[in-house]
Amino acid sequence: MRPWRLLSARPLLTPAPSATVRRPLATMASTQAPAHGNGAPKRPNPGNKRAWKQKKTKREKNITEGSSEEVLRYDILALLESRRSEPGTDAADEGTNDDEPLPEEGTETEVEVLELASTGDGLAMRPGSSHVYVVPFTVPGDTARVNVFRHLRHEHHSVADFISITKPSPLRDDARVRCRYFASCGGCQFQMLEYPEQLRLKRRVLDKAYRNFANLPAELVPAVGDTIGSPLQYGYRTKLTPHFDGPPGFRPSKRGRNPKVPFASCPDIGFMQRGKRKVLDIEDCPIGTTAVRLGMARERERMQREFNKYERGATILLRENTRRYLDGDGQEEAPPKDGDPLPPYTARSEGDGFVDVKSCETDSKATTTEYYLIDAYSGSGLFTITLASVFQHSTGIDIAADSIASARRNAALNGLGEDRCKFIAADAGQLFRNVAYAPDETVVVLDPPRKGCDADFLAQLRRFGPRRVLYVSCNVHTQARDVGVLVRGEGEGARYHLESLVGFDFFPQTGHVEGVAVLNRHESETDCKADAAEQKDS
Numbered sequence: 001m002r003p004w005r006l007l008s009a010r011p012l013l014t015p016a017p018s019a020t021v022r023r024p025l026a027t028m029a030s031t032q033a034p035a036h037g038n039g040a041p042k043r044p045n046p047g048n049k050r051a052w053k054q055k056k057t058k059r060e061k062n063i064t065e066g067s068s069e070e071v072l073r074y075d076i077l078a079l080l081e082s083r084r085s086e087p088g089t090d091a092a093d094e095g096t097n098d099d100e101p102l103p104e105e106g107t108e109t110e111v112e113v114l115e116l117a118s119t120g121d122g123l124a125m126r127p128g129s130s131h132v133y134v135v136p137f138t139v140p141g142d143t144a145r146v147n148v149f150r151h152l153r154h155e156h157h158s159v160a161d162f163i164s165i166t167k168p169s170p171l172r173d174d175a176r177v178r179c180r181y182f183a184s185c186g187g188c189q190f191q192m193l194e195y196p197e198q199l200r201l202k203r204r205v206l207d208k209a210y211r212n213f214a215n216l217p218a219e220l221v222p223a224v225g226d227t228i229g230s231p232l233q234y235g236y237r238t239k240l241t242p243h244f245d246g247p248p249g250f251r252p253s254k255r256g257r258n259p260k261v262p263f264a265s266c267p268d269i270g271f272m273q274r275g276k277r278k279v280l281d282i283e284d285c286p287i288g289t290t291a292v293r294l295g296m297a298r299e300r301e302r303m304q305r306e307f308n309k310y311e312r313g314a315t316i317l318l319r320e321n322t323r324r325y326l327d328g329d330g331q332e333e334a335p336p337k338d339g340d341p342l343p344p345y346t347a348r349s350e351g352d353g354f355v356d357v358k359s360c361e362t363d364s365k366a367t368t369t370e371y372y373l374i375d376a377y378s379g380s381g382l383f384t385i386t387l388a389s390v391f392q393h394s395t396g397i398d399i400a401a402d403s404i405a406s407a408r409r410n411a412a413l414n415g416l417g418e419d420r421c422k423f424i425a426a427d428a429g430q431l432f433r434n435v436a437y438a439p440d441e442t443v444v445v446l447d448p449p450r451k452g453c454d455a456d457f458l459a460q461l462r463r464f465g466p467r468r469v470l471y472v473s474c475n476v477h478t479q480a481r482d483v484g485v486l487v488r489g490e491g492e493g494a495r496y497h498l499e500s501l502v503g504f505d506f507f508p509q510t511g512h513v514e515g516v517a518v519l520n521r522h523e524s525e526t527d528c529k530a531d532a533a534e535q536k537d538s
Contacts, residue, residue, distance in 0.1 A: 007435060007466065008384040008396045008445040066213055066452065066477030068119050074212045075117040076132050076157050083114075083130065100131060102158065103148050110166060111135060113142040118205045118477075120189035120511025123157075132157040136274055137183040139193060141169025149275075161275055171197060178234060178286045185282060186274040188509040199227040199505060202513035206503045209476040209515070214484035216498075225502035233508040237288045238320035238370060242296065244269045244303075245279050246313040266307040269300055269316070287509060290347040291320045295360020298345045318360050321368040325355045381407030383445045383472075384421050385414050391443070394421035395435060401425045429456060432464040439521075442466040452478030458485050462493025469496060469519040476503070476515035483517050495522045 103109045111124035111133045122138030124146075125131065134157055138144050146160035162183055165172070177191040190198045207224045214221060230236060244267040270282030283300065284293055295318045325335030335355040342348055346359045361368050384396035384407065396407050404425040411421055424434050435442075444466040446453065452475065453461075461469070469486065473479035489495025496519040504514040 007437060007442050008382075008387075008394065008447075065481050066209075066475060071118050071209075071212075071477055072121070072134065073155065075115070075119075075208070076123060076134075076155070078208075079115050079123050079132060080130070080156060083125075100129060102131060102151055102153075105149055105151060106147070108145060108147050108163065109160075110143060110145055111160070113138045113140055113144060113169070116140055116201060118208055118511070134159050135162055137162045137189065137192075138165075139169050139171045141171055143167035159275075181270075181280060181282055184273055185270070185280055186272045187285075188287065189511045191509045195229065195233055195508065198508065199229050202227045202503050202505055202511075205511070205513050206476050206501060206515055209480040210483075210501065213477050213480040214487075215481075216484050216487055220487055220498060222498060222500055225500065227503040227505050227513065230505050230508050234286050235289055236508065237285075238292060240285060240288050240292055240296065240318045241315050242270050242282065242285075242299075242318070243279060243315040244313050247311070250312055260311045263307045263310060266304050267313075269303060287507075288318070289320050289358070291345075291358035291360050292318045294345040294347060295320075295362065298360070299362065317362050317364050319362075319368050320370060321359050321361045321366075322370055323357045323359075324369075324371060325357070327353045381410040381421075381423065383447065384423070385410055385416060387445070388414075388416055388421045393419075393437075395437070396421070396423040397426050397431050397435075398423070399426060399431075429460075431457065432460055435464070439465045440467050443468045443470060445470045445472065447472045448478075448482075450475040450478065453482045455485075458482060459491075459493065462486065462489065462495075465494035465521060467521050469517075469521075471515075471517040471519065473515045473517075474512070476513060479515050479517060483519065486519055489522070496520060497522055 109126060111126050113122040113124040113135065115123040116139060117123055117134070120136070122135045122140070122142065122144070124133045124135050124138065124142075124144065126133070133146065133148065135144055135146050143166045145163040145166055147163055148158050148160045150159040152158065165174075168174070171194075172192045173194070174192050176194065179185070179188065179191060182188060182191050190201070193201075203224055203226060206227075210216070210221050210224075211218075247261045247263045247267070249261045268279045268281035270280045271285075272278070273280040283297070285296065286293075288296065299316050299318065336342060336348060336357060338348070338350070342357065343359070346357055349356045349358065356371070381396055384394045388394045388411075396404070398404055398407070404423045407423040411417075411423070426432075426434065444461065444464075446461075446469065452473065471479060471483060483498060486496040487498055499518045499520050502516050504516060506512070506514050
């Protein structure tokens, strides 16, 4: 058997601060997804008569196919179609009535939740109606009281705020909720659900993504495997980014023309309130690790003393850092014993032959170390270093020179020289030019940003034609689109067969799911036809 080589690439990654990792576990690890995002529409402005258009969040701006807006649209249309096909329902009898009377914007009504969208929102209808209401913090089977704040008739739905549950779904148990900000904070959607149900829902998200965005015949897409769960459902996030808005009256100006407005008191510090472009003041976040939660408390206390030093809003980075004391390793400083006092805002844990002291770092340029979970950008060597032990040689490629420098340092810290792995800073248009590996002996690992790979990168990849591709993505919808390109194989370059699909749950209690797709190169057109027939039979 010929030796295999690993090629890890993250196309079109922009430079960003990177974490340094030591002795990484030989398992798949994750770049943490943005915490506590808010993609909900703004409230109506009675004085504004211009046509309303939903404003995309920063992480959605560069996404066309596979955006949250498009994902929601697919799910709404699927619900309407399924209702029309059910005999005896109002929708089946009347079809979608875009002229039916709707409650006035800003008023309350009661809805029945029928389905859960891939965005994590409930899709509901009023009794006797065929109009869809998008309601956060609900699950199928709930009857909920909501405040309707936006009608989008041309898109067959309205958007509403969750008020309360009048009749709970059998799936719901509010005793499971551990956060007092749940149903206000935009970060978590699923705390009321038991964990196996969360995993089932995330498997369904992956399945729908490939049905809606891959543009492939069903027989070419394998059944999605069971979602791989997280060993921790709370206390798992090693990075959080709470923030605060500028003082009332603050208006940013590129040339500094606007007058500076000081804070009169400490601003609210936390995450975006669901459905509003306003920060919700949050004292604690239970999905964060102990060290990160202690760091959050420390930074809130600091802001109480120093808020008058700020003249605009800011984001506070909270990243866990670990100092490990190994038994008998000759360190000058002895590890703290169980019961010994620790420095303020730190936490202690121990394992077989080591003691860890965990603190919280706030400097974005500082180096942090983690052992059990790696929070690093792919460009700093995550997959290349983690998988180096199972390949003859590994190469990491990135267009960001800063990321490559961090990756080389990470490799040295892990005892890996260039005889085992190396890193290349490449131009976006020539990512594979300096790769000397034989394609037949090469596995390429892809971990792109949420917007996925662009057409130029996919063309380069197909022309290089590695034997195998492992595609990891934090946006399964753009992943499905890109995988479809590789499987269809139109034009010059290799074609691929999709071997397997599975989701990984790196973010319990949220609607996020990480997708992993394994693809193998077809050797001939006969292989393509045989594969299609095999998939159909199975």
